Amino acid sequence: MSEDDLLLLETYLDGELADEGEIQAVVRRLDDDAAFAAAFEQISSQRQVRQEAFRVMERDEVTASATSGTADWLARSLNQAAVREVVWASRLRILKTVSALAACLIVGLGMGWYVRGEDNPIPYREENPQVAPVSYESPGFKVAITDDTGRILAEQRFDTLNQAREFSNDIVRYQTRQRQTRNGEVRLIGGGF
Numbered sequence: 001m002s003e004d005d006l007l008l009l010e011t012y013l014d015g016e017l018a019d020e021g022e023i024q025a026v027v028r029r030l031d032d033d034a035a036f037a038a039a040f041e042q043i044s045s046q047r048q049v050r051q052e053a054f055r056v057m058e059r060d061e062v063t064a065s066a067t068s069g070t071a072d073w074l075a076r077s078l079n080q081a082a083v084r085e086v087v088w089a090s091r092l093r094i095l096k097t098v099s100a101l102a103a104c105l106i107v108g109l110g111m112g113w114y115v116r117g118e119d120n121p122i123p124y125r126e127e128n129p130q131v132a133p134v135s136y137e138s139p140g141f142k143v144a145i146t147d148d149t150g151r152i153l154a155e156q157r158f159d160t161l162n163q164a165r166e167f168s169n170d171i172v173r174y175q176t177r178q179r180q181t182r183n184g185e186v187r188l189i190g191g192g193f
Contacts, residue, residue, distance in 0.1 A: 001039045009036075009043050143167050 011017055012026045030037050141164040145154045158164040179185075 001035060005036065006039065006043070009040050012040075013044060013047060143171075145171065 008026065012023070017023050017026070030040055140157055140159045141161050142155050142157045143164050144152045145156070146152050156164075156167060158167065
């Protein structure tokens with residue numbers, strides 16, 4: 001692109017072409033010559049940037065202070081947005097960790113329940129609970145309820161041996177009903193509701 005062509009485009013953009021024929025010649029050349037049109041676009045965009053820069057520089061003190069306030073507001077809002085982004089990122093990171101931990105627990109418990117299945121029922125002791133006399137300090141009898149390994153789970157004290165035996169028999173009946181319920185051996189006692 002020659003310097004004369006650039007000067008012609010500048011004159012056209014300034015509106016200083018006096019002859020209507022020259023204006024029509026520039027318009028036809030813009031339509032026909034791609035390089036000329038590209039140069040026109042570049043010169044017009046540079047001109048717009050320069051005009052905007054001059055407009056900004058010509059503002060008075062009041063407008064400049066208002067622009068400064070707007071710039072401060074914009075800077076504050078951008079800072080708040082950045083802080084908000086950082087805070088939410090850390091919250092989401094914590095939430096992801098807690099969610100992963102909860103999911104692992106749920107999967108672990110579910111797999112344990114599934115693996116246990118019906119073939120491996122909860123151990124059940126069919127023997128009667130032991131009835132033993134209480135130590136010498138306190139009079140009466142106590143019933144020690146033990147698990148399959150013989151560990152004492154609970155103790156109940158009674159004044160008489162008869163009360164202790166009744167309690168022991170009640171426990172045996174309860175355990176029998178529980179075993180029947182687990183094994184599906186429930187008996188129908190009555191036909192009505």
